[in-house]
Amino acid sequence: MISVEDARSRIFAGLRPMGDEIVALADGLGRVLAAPVVARLTQPPADVSAMDGYALRAADGVGGARLKLIGEAPAGRPFAGRVGPGEAVRIFTGSFVPEGADTILIQENADAADGFVTVRESPGQGQHIRRAGMDFAAGDVLLPAGRRLGAREIGLAAAGNHGWLRVHRRPRVAVLATGDEIALPGEDIRHGGIANANTPMLAAFIAAHGGEPVMLPPVPDDGAAIASAVDAARGADMLVTTGGASVGAHDLVLEGLSTEGFMLDFWKIAMRPGKPLLFGRVEAMPVLGLPGNPVSAFVCAVLFLGPALRVLAGGEAAAPQLEPARLGAALKPNDLREDYLRARLERDEAGWVAVPLPVQDSSMLRALAQAQALIRRPPYQEALAPGEMVEIIRLDD
Template sequence: MISVDEARGQVLAGLQVTGRETVPLANACGRVLAVPVTARLAQPPADVSAMDGYAVRAADAVQGARLSVIGEAPAGHPFAGSIGPGQAVRLFTGSFVPPGADTVLLQEDATEADGTVTVNESCVAAKHIRRAGQDFTAGAELIAAGRRLTARDVGLAAAGNHPWLQVYRRPRIAILATGDEISLPGEAIGPGGIVSSNAHMLAAFVTAAGGEPMVLPIAGDDLAAISAGADAARGADLLVTTGGASVGVYDLVQPGLQARGLALDFWKIAMRPGKPLMFGRLESLPLLGLPGNPVSAYVCAVLFLGPAIARMSGQPGGAPETERARLTVAMKANEHREDYVRATLERGEHGWLATPFSVQDSGMLSTLARADALIRRPPHQEALAEGAEVEILRL
């Protein structure tokens, strides 16, 4: 068995970044940027007023002064002339500041009547003006390549005058659930059968991670069915299987895929849950084989599939980020495998408080759904007392 870190390193090393595509700005949120976004203009393009008021010269705008209002400049309609001594132009938020003015007299600090504005509060030069290029200048890099775009990034790209963005194509992840005993939700359940949760759970995980799931028909415990499932995954960027990866008589994923040229990089990880995880390749198609137990499958998705999607999407990938928490109960010593323990979280006075579920069976989806985090325990970690600090992966 190899370690989690070593296994993840081998998975990431065996993947390729997807190609680029151009998408409308409105569809770019959540995508990974392939080419840096540079500003096509300055923002703001000229000096603009940050408030409603009057464009004036600070030397004229002293308390009690009366200035002649020679025009107005609503946003989008700049004043055509310039301001001279003793003059003012009515402005609104976003209005271009006319040449000659060096400050803005707030409307609440002024009184206008009969074409004259009286200054009730003296002005300071450069007050309430957003200078041209204050946000960014033309040609400046706004967003670096490799960033997963947020709504804020979309707004910045729009301000930089980009209607389209080049992003990496979403990785296509084929998902093949295996086993005679499983059926899809809503279908008839045969004798000794159960409902398959893994395919839908993993499809939702792939979507949330930025991939495009392709859920394949269930493959029974039959070599030909598993081989046919692999054939259906052609065109995907990664094939993910669930079940059939252990050592039982009916664990047929490996022999079924060997008929399609499976080259196995590793099998079995020193972790719990999720020991029977494998990674290899069907010619040019990478394969990630997850365990059949749903909790094991999900934990492996967090540790391996999520980073794999990030790598294929143009990001580095790597280990999921961790935080620290304190235990609300004691935990016994860990054995030789790296352990990932489902737990709930609550905010304490000094940070997170983690409470592990008393039962950690890898078939219990109910506790997985209620879990807020996984407590990561290194191999051979000593017993931990209540209040001990632990490393967590928030879910």
């Protein structure tokens, strides 16, 4: 058996980002930039007002001064003239500051009547003016290649006048569940069968992590049937299988893969749950074989599939983020396997408290759905008492 860290490094070593494509700005959410976003304009393009009020010369803005209103400057319609001594222009937030003006008298500190404005409180020179280029200048790199696009990044690209973005293509990931006992959710299930939870769960996980899932029909525990399904998956950027990767007489994924020229990189990891995980390739297509138990499959997806999808989608190679938390219940000593316990999260004045779920069986999806985190325990960790510090992986979708 190899370690979790070693397994992840070996998976990363054989992955390359997808090629690039151009998408509309509105479709960029969650995508990873394949090229930097460079500002096509300066923002603000000129000195603009940060407040509603009056543009004037600071020298004229003394308390009690009465200035002549010579026009107004709504946002998008700059004042065409120049502000001279004893003059002011009505201005609004985002409006260009007229020539000759060097400060903004906010409307709360002014009285306007009969074509004049009276200063009640003097503004300082340059007050309430946003200078040209204060945010960015044309030619500035706004977003580097490799940046994942969220709402803030989309807004920044739009402000830089980009309607289209060059991003990495989403990896197409085929999902194949194996087992004589599994049936499509919603169908009548024969005696001895169960609903196939793994395929829709993993498809949702793949979509949430930047991939395009391709759900293949489940196949029985038959080497030839598995080989045929693997052949149908050719052309995908990655194949994920579930079940059949253990050592039982009906665990035939390796047999079916080998028929298709599978080259095994590793099999079995010193972790709980998820020991019988395998990784290799069918020609250029990476193949990640997850355990059949749904909780084991999901935990392995968090630890290996999510990070792999990040690399394929153009992001950096990184393990899931670990955060500190205090333990909410006692734990016995750990053995030689790295352990990942499902836990509820509570929060108090000192931070997060991770409470392990009382039953950690790897088939219990209801418990998994109730968990908010995984508690990571290194191999051979000693017994822990409530209140001691542990590392957690948040399970936010």
